[in-house]
Amino acid sequence: MPQHDLIVIGAGPGGYVAAIRAAQLGKNVACIEQEPLLGGTCLRVGCIPSKAMLESSHLYEEVAGGLDKRGIKTTGVKLDLPEMLRHKERVVQSLGGGVDALFKKNKITRYFGHARIDGPGRVVVTGKDGNEELTAAHILIATGSKPATLPGIELDGDRIGSSTEALSYDQVPPHLVVIGAGYIGLEMGTVWRRLGAQVTVLEYLDRILPGMDSELARDAKKLFEKQGLTFQLGCKVTGVKLNRKTCDVQIEGADPIRCDKVLVAVGRKPNTDDLGLDSVNVETDHRGFIAVNGHYQTGEPTIYAIGDVIGGAMLAHKAEEEGVACVEQMYTGYGHVNYDTIPGVVYTEPEIATVGKTEDALKEAGIPYRKGTFPFIANSRARASGHTDGKVKILAHKETDRVLGVHIIGPHAGELIAEAAVSMEFGASSEDIARCCHAHPTLAEAVKEAALAVDKRSINS
Incomplete structure (x- = not known):
């Protein structure tokens, strides 16, 4: 019977990152995944393939008719959907192979099959060759989520x-x-x-x-x-x-x-099917999410859970942060995630990105605030690139000027939001952002201008 320090159930963003961090801390780690390709829903049928399709479809639309005003004339542009889908799959397979290489590099034992907890410290893996029982001092559940549906609608996988x-x-x-x-x-x-x-x-x-x-x-x-x-x-x-x-x-x-x-x-619902939670003191709420304390510990002290399966924002990067924090708490005594600085991005065109409190939430909570906005149409880099829709919006506390939320709709908003997340993590004020030199001409100048606008002193609008 194989003995490990930690068994991670699920090799999605939260699970594989947690496994790697535990291995870095010198632990004997096993990871159980029933899909042949590592990386979870995010890599196989979520974040990564959708971004490949978003990028490809955007390029197709631009080439097919969106470049005339840039002096680029195109004719005879055709959609080759099968090749576009093959590109998506090549990206997925390449990244999945990368996770597999990381497992080998960090000496993580991968088990292929369905995992079922069989009491504290025990997991049974059902694979093509039958059952195998594993034991470990700790178990981490990172099984993610699956698509939800509505009453009266049955997914047939076709239409x-x-x-x-x-x-x-x-x-x-x-x-x-x-x-x-x-x-x-x-x-x-x-x-x-x-x-x-x-x-x-x-x-x-x-x-x-x-x-x-x-x-x-x-x-x-x-x-x-x-x-x-x-x-x-x-x-x-x-x-x-x-x-x-x-x-x-x-x-x-x-x-x-x-x-x-x-x-x-x-939306999505937690993936806890046939996990054997009834064999241990692991409770779920009325929607099926696993209940954990501030250290991701379930009612069974040696069993932990992270990511979509515990609820909250169902984001890959949130699961990754929880995976690292959980393992570090487990083995070093400290691990923490600041949920107020986890960004969210909608990868449409233009992109939409957000971090921290919304203006709606501040109003509802009665928190005094000031607001600064800056439109991309007034940004020189946006003008040069031809993508001028949208704006940057910064919300800062009226009395302390501490940044409470940043919301961006516009070109490369998903990249720009990183500056806001870092600023908020370090407790920055809008004045701090406004005083930092931003290269010219860049889209990031719109963030600086929005910070200046909080104090009604934007230069370019």
Whole structure:
């Protein structure tokens, strides 16, 4: 019976990072993953392939008709969807192989199969050759999440599917209906809109991007509508009827919408199927998320959990930070994640990025604040590149000037938000950001100008 210091269940961003950090600390680590390719949902059918498709579809749209004003004339541009999908798979396979190489480099033992906890310190792995029992002083659950659906809608993996299927449509659907106007729905909706689909986005709430700063969400909706997306907000989807070749999406109190494909993007749920949690003192809440304390410890002292399976923001980088913090707490006595400085990014065009408190949350909490904004149309690098939509918005405490939140919609917002996250992690004020020299001409100058605008002294607007 193999004996390890730590068994990690799941090799997604949280699990594989935790395994590597534990190995760096000199521990004998095992990682159990039932998929052949390491990297989890994020790498296989999530973050990475979606970004490959977003980038490719954006390039296609620009080359097909978006470069005339830049003096670049193109003719005869054609979409080769099979090759675009092959590029996506090459990226995925390459990165998955990279994780495998990291396991070998750090001497992490990989077990292939389904893991089931069989009491404290024991895990049974069911693989193609039968069962194998492992033991360890500690067990870390990092099994992630899976797509959720709605009552009355059954995913058939063909015409009605999740983002997994939407990453691999073998042809551009003439009409795609996206149920859910969050990160995933908008990203995949824009991919297929760029490639030629008519896209209708349905959302139960009266706004898109729930939880994001509402001002930026309103700006984003206007930009997406200009790009060709159609939104129906405040509508309740009650079911999807399959016809011979089409689908009818049924909406309460309204006529059904006929389409060719349906993407259900209404969130994700914890992946705890057949984990054996009933054999140990590991509790879950009413939605199935595993309950943990501030050190990611479950009710069973030797069993920990991180990432999507414990709830909160379902982001790969949040899981990575939790994986490192959990292992360091386990073996060094200290590990911490500052949840107020975890950024979120929507990789549409333009990108939308956020970190810290929204203006809505500050108002609701009665926290006094000042706001500074700066539009990209006034930024020289944005003008030169031809991507001027959007703005930077900085929220700072009215009395202390400490930065409470930064929200960006515009070119490369996902990269620009890193400066804001670092600034907030170190307790910076808007004055601190404003006093830092930013290279010219760069998009990052828009962050500096927004910081200046908090004190109503922006130079270029």
